[in-house]
Amino acid sequence: MGWRARLAVAAAAGLASAAAGADRFCENDLALLDTQFEGGAFHRCDVRDGKFVISIRPEDSKVEVPMPWYAFRASPKRPGDAVVLMGFVxxxxDRFWPKVSLDGTNWQRMSDRSVAVSDDNQRLALRIPLAEAPVWIASQRLLTxxxxxxxxxxxxxxxxxxxxxLGRSVHGRPIPVAETGNHPQAVLFIGRQHPPEVTGALTMHAFVDTVLADTELARSxxxxxxxxxxxxxxxxxxxAGHWRHNAGKTDLNRDWGPFRQPETRSVRALLADLAERGIALRLMLDFHATQLTETHLFYTQRPQDGDGxxxxxxxxxxxxxxxRQRDLEFIHRPSKSESANAKNYFFTRYAIPSITYETGxxxxxxxxxxxxxVFAEEMMRKLLSP
Ligand SMILES: [Zn+2]
Structure with a gap:
């Protein structure tokens, strides 16, 4: 039996007997584990037989989409291998492969040799080599x-x-908006409705950077x-390191129409302001992430939607x-749902291309x-073409 198999067995045993008495940090003679940083999250942590036992669960009982965000820090007391057994509710x-960072900023996937998944796919066992400096572990790199x-x-x-x-969140955090120009036609980019969708956020950053770049195409x-x-x-x-919701226990991407949350209402106010200024939306892109692709996946309108x-x-x-680039892989998936998401809202209200832009x-x-x-430049060329 290899050590990975042993860890999987230990994980099964350790978590089956989970008991009360833990807090948002825990420690043994080797290290202290905590979540006292932005995005830091696990449900609870215990030490059992020298191993860390962590449980991961969603922020509230209404979360329906299983994107198990977690992030914690292991601060060593002495060099050695910390064993962390994680149970998922x-x-x-294995929904996310664990990522590791030595500075909280630069991340990589944990080595396959350091992670074992239990047969029922409800537990992970991690072996974390510790020297002198803290090590961060998270389901996705921290983008706070x-x-x-x-x-x-x-x-x-x-x-x-x-x-x-643009407005304030439930907890009073600002919702930033960046705007260029004052032309009668506008494009709108929305991001990070769903906290764990970090690769979608990276896509949005690269995309928007291209549109705001100092190039001839972007300037025109x-x-x-x-x-x-x-x-x-x-x-x-x-x-807070949520799986899905805002602080109002709501999936914001099911609130376009109801507008029960201050975050979506702030965008509604922006839309009213644009209408007042005589600015018409031409395109809305909403950036997300998914396990359904390893590249990009675009949910768009179908040919039979509206006037096509x-x-x-x-x-x-x-x-x-x-x-332009024949080997660039991506998926175009025309679709329609009844969900109160941004894609439906903007298409129904403005009859514009309203696209969910997913990244694996x-x-x-x-x-x-x-x-x-590449997608940003071709979007600009398309919109500039007669
Ligand atoms: Zn999403």
Missing amino acids: GADA TRFYDTWTLSLAERSDVAVRA FRDTFTVITVPLLNPDGVA TAHAFAADWFERVRK DETDPAWIEAAAP
């Missing part, structure tokens, strides 16, 4: 509200970008279109991408950095 243990602060502050320094708070695009970016719609969920122009826009956009949960950030700008 309401999600598959500070990332967005840095991004929007750098945009605010530009004379051609206006950054402001911004001379024609107002560009509105709402990169962080759910700051409370991101800060929304589907035709997407089809032409993607044809341009294919012509485990997609390599380097691939994203290369691919998203």
Whole structure:
């Protein structure tokens, strides 16, 4: 029996006997585990037989989509291998492959040799080598509200970008918006409705950077279109390490129409403001992440939706991408649902191309950095074409 198999057995034994008496940190003679940083989250932590036993569960009982966010830090007391047994409630243990960081900023996938998944896929066993410095472990790399602060502050320094708070979250955090130009046609980009969808956030960052870049194409695009970016719609969920919801126990991407939450209402106010200024939306992109692809997946309108122009826009956009780079893999999936999501809301209300732009949960950030700008440039060319 290899050590991975042994760890899996230990995980099964350890978690089967989970008992009361833990807190949001725990320690043994080797290390202290805690979640006292932004995005840090696990449900509880115990030490049993020298091993750390952690349980992972959603932020509230209404969460229906199993994207098990967790993030914790192991601070060593002496060098050695910490064994962490993780039990998942309401999600598959291997839904995200664990990521590791030595500085909380640079992340990589944990080595296959350091992770064991139990047969029933409800438990993970991790072996974490510790030296002197803390080690961060998370289901996805940490992309906290500070990332967005840095991004929007750098945009605010530009004379051609206006950054402001669109509104406040349930817990009073600002919802940032960055806007360029004041032209009668606008494109709107929305991000991070769902906290764990970090690869979608990386895609949005690379995409928006391309649209706001100092290139001839991007400059002429911004001379024609107002560009509105709402990169962080759910700051409370991101800060707290939620699986899905905002602090109002709501999936924001089921609140487009009901508008029961301040986050979605802040965008509704933005839309009213645009209407007052005589600015018409031409395109809405909503950035997410999914396990259904390893590249990009676009949910668009179907040919039979409306007068067909929304589907035709997407089809032409993607044809341009294919012509330019034949080996760039992605999926175009025309679809329709009754869900109160952003895609439905913007299409129903404005009859514009309204697209959910998904990126695979485990997609390599380097691939994203290369691919998203291609889609951004071809989107700009498409919108600028007569
Ligand atoms: Zn999502």
